[in-house]
Amino acid sequence: MARTPRKPAPISAVAELAGVSVSTVSRVMNRNATVDPEIASRVRKAAVTLNYAPNPLARSLVLGKTTTVAILVPDLANPTFQSMMRGVSRAAAKDGYRILVADSGEIASEESILAIEMRRRCDAIVLCAPRMAEDLLADLLPALAPAVLINRDNAGTRTPVLTADYEAGVRPLAEHLYGLGHRRMAFLQGNPESASNAARLRGLAQFSATHPDTELTTIECGTAFESGHEAAAEIAGSGYTGILAFNDLVAMGLLSGLAELGVRVPEDISVTGFDDIPLARYTTPPLTTASVPVVELGEQAWLRLHALLREETPAFDVNYRPRLEVRGSTGPVASRR
Amino acid sequence: MARTPRKPAPISAVAELAGVSVSTVSRVMNRNATVDPEIASRVRKAAVTLNYAPNPLARSLVLGKTTTVAILVPDLANPTFQSMMRGVSRAAAKDGYRILVADSGEIASEESILAIEMRRRCDAIVLCAPRMAEDLLADLLPALAPAVLINRDNAGTRTPVLTADYEAGVRPLAEHLYGLGHRRMAFLQGNPESASNAARLRGLAQFSATHPDTELTTIECGTAFESGHEAAAEIAGSGYTGILAFNDLVAMGLLSGLAELGVRVPEDISVTGFDDIPLARYTTPPLTTASVPVVELGEQAWLRLHALLREETPAFDVNYRPRLEVRGSTGPVASRR
DNA sequence: ATGAAAGCGCTAACAG
DNA sequence: CTGTTAGCGCTTTCAT
Numbered sequence A, B: 001m002a003r004t005p006r007k008p009a010p011i012s013a014v015a016e017l018a019g020v021s022v023s024t025v026s027r028v029m030n031r032n033a034t035v036d037p038e039i040a041s042r043v044r045k046a047a048v049t050l051n052y053a054p055n056p057l058a059r060s061l062v063l064g065k066t067t068t069v070a071i072l073v074p075d076l077a078n079p080t081f082q083s084m085m086r087g088v089s090r091a092a093a094k095d096g097y098r099i100l101v102a103d104s105g106e107i108a109s110e111e112s113i114l115a116i117e118m119r120r121r122c123d124a125i126v127l128c129a130p131r132m133a134e135d136l137l138a139d140l141l142p143a144l145a146p147a148v149l150i151n152r153d154n155a156g157t158r159t160p161v162l163t164a165d166y167e168a169g170v171r172p173l174a175e176h177l178y179g180l181g182h183r184r185m186a187f188l189q190g191n192p193e194s195a196s197n198a199a200r201l202r203g204l205a206q207f208s209a210t211h212p213d214t215e216l217t218t219i220e221c222g223t224a225f226e227s228g229h230e231a232a233a234e235i236a237g238s239g240y241t242g243i244l245a246f247n248d249l250v251a252m253g254l255l256s257g258l259a260e261l262g263v264r265v266p267e268d269i270s271v272t273g274f275d276d277i278p279l280a281r282y283t284t285p286p287l288t289t290a291s292v293p294v295v296e297l298g299e300q301a302w303l304r305l306h307a308l309l310r311e312e313t314p315a316f317d318v319n320y321r322p323r324l325e326v327r328g329s330t331g332p333v334a335s336r337r
Numbered sequence C: 001a002t003g004a005a006a007g008c009g010c011t012a013a014c015a016g
Numbered sequence D: 001c002t003g004t005t006a007g008c009g010c011t012t013t014c015a016t
Helices: A011-018 A022-030 A037-049 A056-063 A079-094 A108-121 A134-144 A166-179 A195-210 A225-236 A248-260 A278-282 A294-309 B011-018 B022-030 B037-049 B056-063 B079-094 B108-121 B134-144 B166-179 B195-210 B225-236 B248-260 B278-282 B294-309
Strands: A068-073 A098-103 A124-128 A147-150 A161-164 A184-189 A215-220 A242-245 A270-272 A289-291 A318-320 A323-325 B068-073 B098-103 B124-128 B147-150 B161-164 B184-189 B215-220 B242-245 B270-272 B289-291 B318-320 B323-325
Touching: A011 A022, A011 A037, A022 A037, A056 B056, A056 B108, A068 A079, A068 A108, A079 A098, A079 A124, A079 A278, A079 A294, A079 B098, A098 A108, A098 B079, A098 B098, A098 B108, A108 A124, A108 A134, A108 B056, A108 B098, A124 A294, A147 A294, A161 A294, A166 A195, A166 A242, A166 A270, A166 A289, A166 A323, A184 A195, A184 A225, A195 A215, A225 A248, A225 B278, A242 A248, A248 A270, A248 A278, A248 B278, A278 B225, A278 B248, A294 A318, B011 B022, B011 B037, B022 B037, B068 B079, B068 B108, B079 B098, B079 B124, B079 B278, B079 B294, B098 B108, B108 B124, B108 B134, B124 B294, B147 B294, B161 B294, B166 B195, B166 B242, B166 B270, B166 B289, B166 B323, B184 B195, B184 B225, B195 B215, B225 B248, B242 B248, B248 B270, B248 B278, B294 B318
Parallel strands: A068 A098, A068 A124, A124 A147, A147 A161, A161 A318, A184 A215, A184 A242, A242 A270, B068 B098, B068 B124, B124 B147, B147 B161, B161 B318, B184 B215, B184 B242, B242 B270
Antiparallel strands: A289 A323, B289 B323
16 A cells, blocks of 8 residues: 555665666666666666665765755744745755754854764754854864855854845944934844844944934843833833834834834834844834845855865855845934924 | 864774774763773773764664654745744754754645655654645655654544644634624635645634624635735725734734725724734734744654654644734724714 | 674775 | 675674
């Protein structure tokens, strides 16, 4: 009844059934050497009968390649990393590669061990925004090659890097608010330890330097909905009219919190996000944000890896400049009165 | 300088350096047989020097186990599947297992091949809401065992199954709208082929049967933001006062579309979602929905798999009854005037 | 307690 | 064109 036998047959069973040696079976399965057509078809028939398919493990061991790529992300629940994974996954699939995923749970100390362990089961690895310290990363990377980094500097190694330019990306957001008349702004900061938070701060510092007439305060917040939601009360009574949230998640939390407090967006307060996650255009009001091509970051990561695996020179590192996406959550500052 | 050599040393190198046989090295690495403490420490020292770690591939081949679980999802971009993955991933990690992920891109015909191929690299597999036909699934499953299914019936096999009860879950949503006075409702249907869509329709049919005074129409829609967003125009002028969206994504798209059209929620129209994705409580207004414990579904899936892997009897199949989560997107029907 | 040898399933020289 | 042999890196009898 069941057309598929429970246990997969080994190559030796096929050889036996076809009355040939295993090498011959191997040859017809891999169509490299030339095999007598008559024998070949006999082998193929036997293979079908036994529902044979080569054991990928054994193949990997002898070939020294697994056609699998490892991806390490800090948090599987974060839409940004999901999109990166998806980008890598779909691109790699086109070349016949699968992905092995691990989630470090944002725990920096877990990353090295996880990365090394995964890497040994795969041909290459992509590290998404690793949290570990610079020096650790620096001497981990050589052991991981071929590897590529997303949203993290390569610490002086030759590892290809794909990043979003948070520093450059945050300025148009601030400029946009400025252009709408906002002079009292606040930045809801994420994890102060994180590189991308630091980049945003640098970008904002540049903005401040060129706009001395504008107050721009940094407020501790976080990186998730909850953080933004909790910040709403403080923001509501603060007098700030333009809020730069760390990312879209925080912005959405804030939007929701402000709505509950009866604060109107953008009439009373303008809010911006960062990343342009798929939901951003469907919030109420739709979120003004800086769009980061995360899926493309993932795809490009795979391209670099694939080049490396074929001993080719990978394409240049690129730093994607986020694009300002003006939507409904920002508007002219309310005329005081 | 680099503490980690580029290429991992094989066990033979360690044996040589320690002046023992590979078997001895293997023994100390696996601490099973008893080894002379003096020799053992010598081996360990050599292992550290060479930065040795057993090759997981070779180990898997001989041991016949990989400590890896496969997960097949229809779409990596869907928050529901992401949460399931996360549940499986975190639970499996506690037992030292990694996950191999594949995304079928919602293509039913891809699923069998992908599943079989992944399964051979892993010790077990979890199938999330496979789209393939019942009979295909039925004769695929034996070849995949140990396996567990999430949100899909096991087609008569003994495969453990974890599901959310969409049929039972949709009724409280309709009842809730009914209680608020709504008598003209519409269901924004997802993929008509999908099992969970059919389940919702059954639940709603039961509702209709017991509430003959209520009009409940099914409208073709889809499963993503865009679908809900596009449906807004049709809904706005329809006279329906209570809308049951296929899921939270569609509901959010609808919310956003209605807001753009100046339709107030819940004053003019009430909207419900389904799933209770993390964002659902942060929409404006927060979404009334049926909460499905997706992360737990994933965790429980791992528990079943783990039992199977240890030749134990897995826990019973469970069908999670979604919980009604009343929030701001539903309200009393507007008094007709 | 330790080493030699067999073998997991497969591929790739090397002969014939 | 095909079979024999070696070996990928490791674990596990089986002797010693």
